[in-house]
């Protein structure tokens with residue numbers, strides 16, 4: 001497994017449950033705070049497959065009953081999960097969530113190599129030999145792992161697919177400007193989403209009395225907003241209609257707040273699987289965070305990929321091409337939905353952010369195919 005984020009660990013657990021031996025190389029050490037904290041409704045069924053729904057429920061993650069949206073007009077709309085048969089969404093402590101996956105993988109006999117990067121792969125008959133190295137060189141040094149299958153779970157960099165010279169179709173490039181801060185007062189359990197002329201915001205309460213506030217915008221606007229510290233970001237937040245008031249009431253503590261910049265390439269691999277390898281999670285396709293379902297889909301990919309690999313290891317001939325077709329179809333569906341969401345917002349037709357994302361424009365002219 002190249003990468004031990006959510007997609008890699010979930011794939012490893014599914015494979016271990018199917019009786020396969022698995023090694024996961026993960027470049028980072030202990031899981032740290034990462035982007036993405038909302039789990040879409042339906043995730044409990046996916047965690048149940050991993051034997052983790054009960055552990056998850058008792059781990060202090062916060063259930064989220066729906067979304068309050070200010071988008072397309074000044075009115076506040078609500079999207080409630082109260083009647084959703086899949087249950088609520090969740091706002092999670094991301095590090096704790098990944099630690100839970102890691103612990104379950106280890107419990108099932110998966111060899112997890114933290115702080116270890118896959119640096120080379122070479123074909124050797126029916127096996128692939130991967131060279132892995134700790135970033136600092138020590139204490140692991142370099143060792144090789146021989147495997148019948150390799151899964152690329154390395155996130156949007158898609159390390160293995162690139163190595164296989166597979167291109168990536170990039171539909172859009174966005175930047176997320178993220179603040180994680182402590183809150184002293186009360187804040188809704190809903191996710192708040194709001195559009196502005198330069199992009200859109202969301203805010204969500206996460207465990208340990210923290211609040212994540214994110215602005216998604218174009219790279220050029222992002223650079224301007226953070227060019228003098230984060231003053232521009234704070235100013236833009238102050239100009240919002242829904243978030244500014246709610247955040248003021250919540251008593252956000254600026255002291256100790258963490259600020260991060262994340263790049264988002266709404267993109268997919270042109271080929272998601274090949275001879276004894278396949279890609280899962282963001283390596284296969286990275287979504288616009290407006291969908292809030294990258295983690296949900298990564299868990300789904302994990303189950304599907306593990307079933308195919310396990311079948312192959314048993315000597316069967318799994319329908320690998322169908323896996324790729326499914327990922328591509330899901331991505332196309334995401335683009336259609338995304339166009340619909342952006343199309344609803346017509347208050348600022350001349351603003352570059354919305355003009356560049358007018359219906360169908362991005363899909364008709366993909367930003368780039370990169371290798």
Ligand SMILES: Cc1cc2nc3c(=O)[nH]c(=O)nc-3n(C[C@H](O)[C@H](O)[C@H](O)COP(=O)(O)OP(=O)(O)OC[C@H]3O[C@@H](n4cnc5c(N)ncnc54)[C@H](O)[C@@H]3O)c2cc1C
Nearest residue numbers: 003005006007027035036038118154155176281282294295
């Ligand atoms: C701003 C933002 C907000 C988001 N919000 C949400 C949300 O609310 N809900 C949601 O569901 N999704 C959200 N997402 C998306 C979500 O975070 C991703 O879909 C999810 O992290 C995908 O998991 P992954 O395991 O595929 O990739 P990653 O989390 O990127 O993990 C890949 C791992 O591979 C490792 N790696 C890379 N190369 C190598 C190598 N050569 N050797 C070893 N290890 C390697 C990396 O260290 C990394 O840990 C958001 C994304 C962004 C950017």
